[in-house]
Amino acid sequence: MLEIKCPYCGKRSQNEFSYGGDAAVKRPELGKEVSDKEWDNFVYLRKNPRGNHREFWHHVAGCRQWFKVLRDTSTHEIFKTARLDEEL
Amino acid sequence: MTAITPLELVHKKGTFGDHHKKNEEDLLQISEVKYLNIIQIVHYKKSTLQLNNITVEGLKFPLESSKVSFNKQTRILWNGPKTWLVISLNENILNNIREKCDDKNFAITDISHSRAVVQIKGFQAREVLKKGSPINLNEFEKDNCAGTVFHGVTILVDLINDNPDTFNLFTLRSFGESFYHHITDAALEFGYVGV
Numbered sequence: 001m002l003e004i005k006c007p008y009c010g011k012r013s014q015n016e017f018s019y020g021g022d023a024a025v026k027r028p029e030l031g032k033e034v035s036d037k038e039w040d041n042f043v044y045l046r047k048n049p050r051g052n053h054r055e056f057w058h059h060v061a062g063c064r065q066w067f068k069v070l071r072d073t074s075t076h077e078i079f080k081t082a083r084l085d086e087e088l
Numbered sequence: 089m090t091a092i093t094p095l096e097l098v099h100k101k102g103t104f105g106d107h108h109k110k111n112e113e114d115l116l117q118i119s120e121v122k123y124l125n126i127i128q129i130v131h132y133k134k135s136t137l138q139l140n141n142i143t144v145e146g147l148k149f150p151l152e153s154s155k156v157s158f159n160k161q162t163r164i165l166w167n168g169p170k171t172w173l174v175i176s177l178n179e180n181i182l183n184n185i186r187e188k189c190d191d192k193n194f195a196i197t198d199i200s201h202s203r204a205v206v207q208i209k210g211f212q213a214r215e216v217l218k219k220g221s222p223i224n225l226n227e228f229e230k231d232n233c234a235g236t237v238f239h240g241v242t243i244l245v246d247l248i249n250d251n252p253d254t255f256n257l258f259t260l261r262s263f264g265e266s267f268y269h270h271i272t273d274a275a276l277e278f279g280y281v282g283v
Contacts, residue, residue, distance in 0.1 A: 008153055012222070061237045
């Protein structure tokens, strides 16, 4: 069983969580002119690395908070988790 | 409060499962907890109000994960950062909360009708929950609460007593029937009394 340490609740089973996507993607700045290429990159382009990956997860069956996870995509080892307002 | 409770047509009274030659007092007891007032309180993130001086029914808001503050009539469950569930038998609880928690700083929602509540009581209650829930129940102590899943159904577990273990299990009303069947099915192995 994969366990994830929620920054609010502590270690819980992965069953309680939901994956929320790549945490490294930055949304284009609000109010700025955005080219089609930039928007396309933001919406669709993902690196899909083999190794360390920063991700969003949601503790959907627990405290319902979003947080960040640093995970190895090949071993599933989780190195660190952090709140959204913390550095990972 | 409506007379139709979420499990009224589902819950069966009697003795079920492997109860033969067992003392009925040692069997698990499963019941529906009815007519609870369930109020969700959310403290707005942008609010600068300090919670130290605010009490509801004389109870402070628990600020740590899995903590519950309680008295005879009311329990305040930590449900997430700045989010609590108030479970009370007091019919005036909503007004009492509104007096203490103003709507500039708090969102207060009465969700009494949107939850089904099952109580399971007995020395094997933890074993029943372990069959469907991944949470570490061995570390669960009296007056702890936690949100988790039971066979995929999102539930809130509140351990109100530990001699014998008595869990109040809250789930969405629409999942109530399915959840009730999951729990009673898991309890058949030990034998249970529907109360």
